[in-house]
Amino acid sequence: MTHPNNVAIIGAGPAGLTAGYLLSKENVPVTILEADPTYVGGIARTAKYKGYHFDIGGHRFFSKSKEVEDLWTELLPDDMLDRPRSSRIFYRDAFFSYPLKAGEALRKLGIFESTRCMISYFWAKVWPHKNPKNFEEWVSNQFGSRLFNIFFKTYTEKVWGMSCKEISADWAAQRIKGLSLWSAVWNALFKPAAPQAGADKSKVIKTLIDTFRYPRRGPGMMWDAAADKIKAMGGEIEMGMKVVACHYDADEKL
Ligand SMILES: Cc1cc2nc3c(=O)[nH]c(=O)nc-3n(C[C@H](O)[C@H](O)[C@H](O)COP(=O)(O)OP(=O)(O)OC[C@H]3O[C@@H](n4cnc5c(N)ncnc54)[C@H](O)[C@@H]3O)c2cc1C
Numbered sequence: 001m002t003h004p005n006n007v008a009i010i011g012a013g014p015a016g017l018t019a020g021y022l023l024s025k026e027n028v029p030v031t032i033l034e035a036d037p038t039y040v041g042g043i044a045r046t047a048k049y050k051g052y053h054f055d056i057g058g059h060r061f062f063s064k065s066k067e068v069e070d071l072w073t074e075l076l077p078d079d080m081l082d083r084p085r086s087s088r089i090f091y092r093d094a095f096f097s098y099p100l101k102a103g104e105a106l107r108k109l110g111i112f113e114s115t116r117c118m119i120s121y122f123w124a125k126v127w128p129h130k131n132p133k134n135f136e137e138w139v140s141n142q143f144g145s146r147l148f149n150i151f152f153k154t155y156t157e158k159v160w161g162m163s164c165k166e167i168s169a170d171w172a173a174q175r176i177k178g179l180s181l182w183s184a185v186w187n188a189l190f191k192p193a194a195p196q197a198g199a200d201k202s203k204v205i206k207t208l209i210d211t212f213r214y215p216r217r218g219p220g221m222m223w224d225a226a227a228d229k230i231k232a233m234g235g236e237i238e239m240g241m242k243v244v245a246c247h248y249d250a251d252e253k254l
Helices: 012-027 064-074 102-126 137-143 147-158 168-173 183-191 218-232
Strands: 006-009 028-033 046-049 052-055 080-084 088-090 094-098 211-215 236-238
Touching: 006 012, 012 028, 012 218, 028 168, 046 218, 052 218, 064 218, 088 147, 094 102, 102 147, 137 147, 137 218, 211 218, 218 236
Parallel strands: 006 028, 028 236
Antiparallel strands: 046 052, 080 211, 088 094
């Protein structure tokens, strides 16, 4: 059955393309308006230069939702690679594993700094921010303000380009839910097996995952594939179209 309404979507980032793809599958005609003249994928795009592919940001494709994992497989059936994760934080001329490994962190921070971190952690447990409002307060409650300042503040502000005071506590809770200093220590001592493909990922702490999926040619490959499939189903993607205003016609209800 063909749907009577044409749906306009602003932006061909992951959100717009996912919406466009799912609507197209339901025979709803879509037109996606994208400001960028060349690339779809938004901040998950992969730029091409002289035959090389550059990811704007390294993207882990990992979701606790089977539906989301299945959608990615549907979009890129042959090009999702399983990759081991290796993240490091460079601090005071040393690389620290992330997620933190308790023994390594204590050794590299030194006895003096480690003691300050532990005191700051216990301080946060005794006098936490009641109703934490922002990322800084939420993470400080979980790890202590000392560890927040060492490992979370600079990294987060660099990646997201805004102060940790401006990022909501909800976002922190959603992103590093279930992780605390104790769970980091526990994980370092009794490391759980990495989730296998098809395993129940719903209980895995997002920040602690050891492997993730990655499109063979970068995250942009996923969104190029989504755009191609939308077009193959009759949807339109207009590049270089920046939406500057939206008007509602009350008479026509359009
Ligand atoms: C460094 C980095 C690492 C990341 N790592 C991960 C990760 O590992 N895993 C993960 O799941 N997520 C990760 N993310 C987050 C992920 O990139 C975003 O959540 C996702 O791109 C958001 O998609 P979106 O479609 O909502 O927005 P965007 O990606 O911002 O796309 C919005 C699109 O809309 C277009 N647009 C904006 N305004 C207009 C307008 N007025 N008219 C027309 N078009 C417009 C833009 O040009 C853009 O193409 C990371 C992000 C960064 C920066």
